[in-house]
Amino acid sequence: MTAPHRLFIHLALLLAASLFAGCAAVDDVGSEREDGPYLVLVSLDGFRWDYDRLTDTPALDRMARDGLRAEALQPVFPTITFPNHFSIATGLHPWAHGIVANDFPDGDRGRWYSLKDRNTVQDGSWYLAEPIWVTAENAGLRSAAFYFVGTEADIGGVRPSHWRAFDASVPNPARVAQVLEWLSAPTQQRPRLVTLYFEEVDDHGHWYGPESDENRAAIREVDARLGELLEGISRLPHGDRVHVILVSDHGQDRYDPDHEPFVLEKWIDLEATRIVNGGPYAFVYLESGGADRAAAMRDVINGKWDCGRAWLPDELPGQWNAGRSERYPDLFVIANRGCAVLTTEAKKAGMTAGDHGWAPDVPEMRGILYAVGPRIPAGTRTGIVHATDVYPMMLEILELEAPGRFHGDPDVLAAMLRPEKE
Numbered sequence: 001m002t003a004p005h006r007l008f009i010h011l012a013l014l015l016a017a018s019l020f021a022g023c024a025a026v027d028d029v030g031s032e033r034e035d036g037p038y039l040v041l042v043s044l045d046g047f048r049w050d051y052d053r054l055t056d057t058p059a060l061d062r063m064a065r066d067g068l069r070a071e072a073l074q075p076v077f078p079t080i081t082f083p084n085h086f087s088i089a090t091g092l093h094p095w096a097h098g099i100v101a102n103d104f105p106d107g108d109r110g111r112w113y114s115l116k117d118r119n120t121v122q123d124g125s126w127y128l129a130e131p132i133w134v135t136a137e138n139a140g141l142r143s144a145a146f147y148f149v150g151t152e153a154d155i156g157g158v159r160p161s162h163w164r165a166f167d168a169s170v171p172n173p174a175r176v177a178q179v180l181e182w183l184s185a186p187t188q189q190r191p192r193l194v195t196l197y198f199e200e201v202d203d204h205g206h207w208y209g210p211e212s213d214e215n216r217a218a219i220r221e222v223d224a225r226l227g228e229l230l231e232g233i234s235r236l237p238h239g240d241r242v243h244v245i246l247v248s249d250h251g252q253d254r255y256d257p258d259h260e261p262f263v264l265e266k267w268i269d270l271e272a273t274r275i276v277n278g279g280p281y282a283f284v285y286l287e288s289g290g291a292d293r294a295a296a297m298r299d300v301i302n303g304k305w306d307c308g309r310a311w312l313p314d315e316l317p318g319q320w321n322a323g324r325s326e327r328y329p330d331l332f333v334i335a336n337r338g339c340a341v342l343t344t345e346a347k348k349a350g351m352t353a354g355d356h357g358w359a360p361d362v363p364e365m366r367g368i369l370y371a372v373g374p375r376i377p378a379g380t381r382t383g384i385v386h387a388t389d390v391y392p393m394m395l396e397i398l399e400l401e402a403p404g405r406f407h408g409d410p411d412v413l414a415a416m417l418r419p420e421k422e
Contacts, residue, residue: 036141037374038242039397040179040194042229043088043148044222045081046202046356048210048251049073049366055216059227060370063246067372068380068416072363075250076387077320078281079365080357081202082115084249084387085149089131091391091406095323098128099149101283103276107326109285118165124154130403132394134158136193139400144182146175147197161191172198172225180232183242193398196229198222205252209353210364230372243373243397247390250356253364255279256338261351262305264333265344268297275343276329280357282341283329294330307339320360321407337362373397375417382416389413 049072052060063069076087076094082102083094094100102115106126113120120126131150133143137158144162145151151163162182164170179196204218226246233239264270264282276283286293294312301310311332316322335341337358342348358365369385375397388408395402396414 036192036241036399037397038183038190038192038194038238039373039394040183040196040229040233040242040244041088041148041394042226042244042246043085043195043197044201044226044246044248044368045197045199046205046250046252047219047222047248047368048205048253048364049368051201051210051219051368054211055219057219057223059223059230060246060368062227062230063244063370063372066378067376068370068382068413070369070382070385072366072384073247073369073390074384074386075360075365075367077316077322077360078278078357079250079360079362080278081249082149084367086127086129086131087387088247088249088390089133089148089150090129091388091402091408092129093321093323093388093407095325095328096129096407098126098325098327100325100327101276102278104283104327104329105274105285118152122152122154122165124156127153127155130156132391132398132400133160133193133195135395135400135403136398137161138403141192141398141400142190143193143195144179144191145195146178148195151195160195168199172200172221173228176225176228176232179229180236183233183236193394198225201248202252205354206352207354209254210252211254212353215354240374243371243375245390245394246368246370247387248367249387250367251363251365252354252356253337253358253362254354255340255351259307259339261340261342261348262301262308262335263342263345263347264301267300267304270343277341277343277347278357279340279342279351279355280335282333282343284331284333286330291330297331301333305341308333308335308341310334317359334359337364369413371413375420377416377418380416382413385412393417 075084080102082099086097086099090097105112113126127150134155136143143160145160146164147166151160152165179194182191200218200222204215208214233242272287274285298310313328333341389412391406391408392410393413396417
């Protein structure tokens with residue numbers, strides 16, 4: 001390690017220590033299972049399943065060699081950040097856990113949840129299912145979160161013992177340093193479950209496109225931070241009891257320049273509507289007109305558009321496992337891969353080079369799953385697994401009982417784990 005690099009890591013540790021003062025207080029009562037397993041859940045937002053082919057990724061290669069690699073991680077519908085992260089954390093589809101989009105209303109539409117609204121993000125009443133960190137805390141295991149959807153909220157009266165309000169300005173090395181500091185704490189204060197999140201690849205995939213040089217550099221950056229995490233864990237006295245699960249919430253793809261965006265205002269009346277516009281999708285909430293108006297809009301859009309389709313909620317394809325929710329829009333408008341739907345012409349100016357939110361069966365929307373740890377045999381391989389299947393594997397690793405039903409299949413990933421050592 002060079003002297004400048006050592007200095008940078010030292011500064012990162014100082015920053016992490018200063019941030020530590022702002023996290024939730026922790027009492028002196030330790031876990032009832034002091035010698036048990038540990039789990040670090042890492043999310044690389046927007047990391048497509050095949051990004052390791054675009055550039056060198058030695059840390060990912062290490063995880064694939066030493067543990068489990070899935071062909072891809074199949075996201076839930078819709079293929080956007082908040083629903084998928086909370087599905088990983090709960091093993092449930094969004095219609096069941098309540099976080100059905102990044103922005104959505106409650107059932108009576110008197111209030112709106114938004115990923116950019118700190119008050120709603122930290123309001124536990126929006127989250128309709130118990131995430132794994134709450135289950136861990138309720139079982140006497142401390143948890144800590146350097147970002148993950150839902151970790152800022154008081155869910156069922158419980159937050160992680162340590163948590164952070166999301167702040168993109170915190171450098172990645174400081175995030176890794178804090179996780180390693182948590183894992184280095186005295187046994188009775190040490191979290192057993194830790195989450196860690198990096199947004200770098202998603203940002204650069206949006207701004208410059210998935211195959212851009214800028215995104216390749218972002219891939220190398222998060223891979224380097226992952227390598228620091230793995231090295232730091234290997235140096236812990238209890239590092240041989242730490243599992244690391246690496247996921248992404250969705251993939252990323254480019255817009256097709258040969259297809260002009262479909263502009264809703266040209267074809268339907270947008271008065272008395274509220275529309276969540278994502279580029280690959282538009283979620284239309286009606287303030288008047290009800291089901292008849294939604295059906296009429298659907299018919300107009302489907303008659304005028306050859307690069308996407310509008311759906312009423314009960315018409316969504318069964319393979320999307322969309323279910324039913326009072327928080328759903330009156331009309332889903334979903335573009336075909338590479339195409340876009342916008343509310344107005346003015347929205348064209350804000351389009352990015354890359355995006356996500358297309359149908360979950362579009363291959364480019366798939367993410368990643370890697371895992372290493374004492375119960376994961378080296379060189380383990382599996383096919384495409386569902387985002388909800390991560391949850392039962394985490395329960396098994398941490399020796400936790402699920403608080404209720406979940407959609408993930410324990411036979412997909414949890415069954416691959418070695419038996420616990422006697």
